[in-house]
Amino acid sequence: PGPTIVFVNDAYCSLMNTEREDVVGKTPRIMQGPLTDRAVLDRLKASLSAGETFEGETVNYRLDGRPFINQWRIDPIRDETETITHYAAAQQDVTALRTFEAASRASRVIDQASRAALTVTDDPSAALEYLAAGILEATRLVLFGYGSAHIRIWHPFGQDTVVGTGIEPVRELELAIDTASVGGSIQIDLTDAESAMVDEPTLEVLEVRASSAIKMILAAIVDRQMVAEFERQLVAAASETADGFRIAVRHEPSFDSMEISGDWLDVVEGAEGTTFVIGDVAGHGVEAVVGMARLRSAVEVVFAAGGPMREGIVELNRFCFNHSIFSTLLVTRPAEGGFEIVSAGHLPPVLVHDGSALLVGITPGPALGSVPSVDYPVSHVEAPSGAVLAMFTDGLVESRSASIDVGLEEIRSMLESGGVSDLEGLADQVMGIERDLSLPDDTSLMLVQVSRRR
Numbered sequence: 001p002g003p004t005i006v007f008v009n010d011a012y013c014s015l016m017n018t019e020r021e022d023v024v025g026k027t028p029r030i031m032q033g034p035l036t037d038r039a040v041l042d043r044l045k046a047s048l049s050a051g052e053t054f055e056g057e058t059v060n061y062r063l064d065g066r067p068f069i070n071q072w073r074i075d076p077i078r079d080e081t082e083t084i085t086h087y088a089a090a091q092q093d094v095t096a097l098r099t100f101e102a103a104s105r106a107s108r109v110i111d112q113a114s115r116a117a118l119t120v121t122d123d124p125s126a127a128l129e130y131l132a133a134g135i136l137e138a139t140r141l142v143l144f145g146y147g148s149a150h151i152r153i154w155h156p157f158g159q160d161t162v163v164g165t166g167i168e169p170v171r172e173l174e175l176a177i178d179t180a181s182v183g184g185s186i187q188i189d190l191t192d193a194e195s196a197m198v199d200e201p202t203l204e205v206l207e208v209r210a211s212s213a214i215k216m217i218l219a220a221i222v223d224r225q226m227v228a229e230f231e232r233q234l235v236a237a238a239s240e241t242a243d244g245f246r247i248a249v250r251h252e253p254s255f256d257s258m259e260i261s262g263d264w265l266d267v268v269e270g271a272e273g274t275t276f277v278i279g280d281v282a283g284h285g286v287e288a289v290v291g292m293a294r295l296r297s298a299v300e301v302v303f304a305a306g307g308p309m310r311e312g313i314v315e316l317n318r319f320c321f322n323h324s325i326f327s328t329l330l331v332t333r334p335a336e337g338g339f340e341i342v343s344a345g346h347l348p349p350v351l352v353h354d355g356s357a358l359l360v361g362i363t364p365g366p367a368l369g370s371v372p373s374v375d376y377p378v379s380h381v382e383a384p385s386g387a388v389l390a391m392f393t394d395g396l397v398e399s400r401s402a403s404i405d406v407g408l409e410e411i412r413s414m415l416e417s418g419g420v421s422d423l424e425g426l427a428d429q430v431m432g433i434e435r436d437l438s439l440p441d442d443t444s445l446m447l448v449q450v451s452r453r454r
Contacts, residue, residue: 002027003087015093018063028089031070033061034193035146044074051076051084057094059197067197069095098144099199106138106202107209113137114213121217121224124157131217132163135210139186142202147190153214154183157221170195173203175211184214244334245274246449248427252395252442263393263444264292266299271306275333278391278446279346279368282326291325295368299329309333309342313365313376317344320369327368330391332448338382339389344368347394347404350412353387357416359408360389388420388449395443396433423447 005023013020016031023030032041040058047054053075060070071094077086113134117127132151139149150164153175169187186207190198249265266277277299281291298319302312309331320327330346332339341349341360345367349360365376383389390411397407414433418426427447 002029006086012091015068015091016062017066022063030063031060033059033065033067034191035059035067035197036061044072048074048076048087057098060091067193068093069098099142099202102141102144103199103202103205106141106206109138109141110134110209110213114216117217118220121220124155124221125159125161127217127221128153128155128157128161128214129163131213132161135186135213136163138206138210139188142206143188143190143194143198146194146197147188149189150187152185152187155218156182165189173207175207175214182214182218184210186210244451246423246451247276248423248445248447250427250431250443250445252431263395263442264296265391265444265446266296268300268303270304272303273334275303275309275331276389276391276446276448277303277329277331278393278444279327279329280393280444291323291327294323295320295325295327303331308378309340310376310378313342313344313368314374317366317368317374317376318372321372323369325369328393329368332389332391334450335380337384338380341379341381342376343379344376345370347392347397347408349392350390350415351381351383351387352390352415352418352420353384355416357390357412359412383450385450386420388415388423388426388447390415390430391446391448392430393442393444396430396445420449423449
């Protein structure tokens with residue numbers, strides 16, 4: 001029944017790990033085994049019966065029982081009467097190629113799931129469900145669709161996140177997350193035949209990719225929670241501002257990364273009156289958060305104690321240099337008839353009054369922490385009652401396609417056309433400006449209005 005092998009070349013013998021005499025005269029069925037796809041064989045039979053060329057792939061087996069993915073092309077050979085006398089089968093082992101393709105697709109799936117999870121980090125359960133579903137799909141890819149898989153992530157944000165078929169696993173991959181409250185596992189149920197097709201190094205890479213993605217999403221969830229608490233504190237600070245001023249504050253995290261950056265704002269009451277502060281610590285993630293927290297504490301101590309702003313900035317620069325913190329800073333303090341302003345590498349503010357808006361001409365000093373010792377000039381700007389001083393971080397004006405001057409002019413123009421009577425509405429209008437979403441930077445804004453001169 002069926003054809004028999006009448007000739008094989010040396011390459012076939014090498015592929016099958018056998019000698020020519022061990023296969024000549026036998027049926028090609030010696031290459032079939034538990035994972036050989038019956039549907040592919042049925043299509044092969046139908047093509048050859050119709051006298052057509054067949055092309056396809058399935059799992060075949062070497063004579064020692066080792067499986068491989070065989071890519072076939074079988075052509076009929078005809079004599080002078082067009083009668084089919086033989087078939088010529090060209091075969092190629094594409095296991096390594098298909099394994100690489102599956103691993104690449106799995107990696108992309110985890111990346112896509114991570115990006116989806118980053119958009120909902122304000123809902124930890126939803127974020128981790130997105131990610132777990134992606135890891136499950138990636139696992140199925142590297143298993144070539146064989147067996148069953150079960151993903152579990154345990155974390156401090158509620159019930160464990162679990163996806164996949166409930167199974168008694170024959171093997172379990174422990175995800176490399178080494179904390180008491182966070183971990184994960186990929187449980188796999190495979191037959192012996194299926195297990196023989198799975199590439200061990202690819203599973204190891206899957207473990208690493210899945211672990212990294214879980215760590216990133218958990219960090220983003222924590223960062224998101226920190227942002228929410230940070231914004232809550234800002235609103236509280238604004239509501240406790242001293243008499244004589246109205247304040248509107250806004251903060252938005254980066255659009256393409258939920259990692260909090262070093263943007264921050266503060267209002268400090270001290271012996272010299274109210275000091276308004278906005279800054280941007282270099283970097284993103286935990287390092288930037290820690291640097292921001294340390295600098296913010298130092299700012300509160302320095303300006304609550306009173307003293308000239310110039311001396312306070314010099315002291316903060318020394319603190320940043322000694323603690324390897326690099327930050328821009330803009331400090332504003334009410335003065336006779338207006339504001340005193342000191343900039344440490346920060347963007348200039350915009351003063352809005354009587355339907356006009358002007359970039360305040362200041363002389364900035366270097367960013368905090370960039371040099372060990374430097375003096376910082378103090379600028380003075382007149383600001384009558386009702387005037388609004390707008391301070392913001394570079395996330396509001398930066399773009400890959402235009403210079404920062406273009407962004408500053410756009411903000412100035414928007415502030416000029418806005419109404420200062422509705423300070424909250426003006427803040428919303430400014431934050432609604434079209435921004436370059438490809439830049440991974442947060443955006444902070446503080447509007448300070450002189451409601452009366454004391």
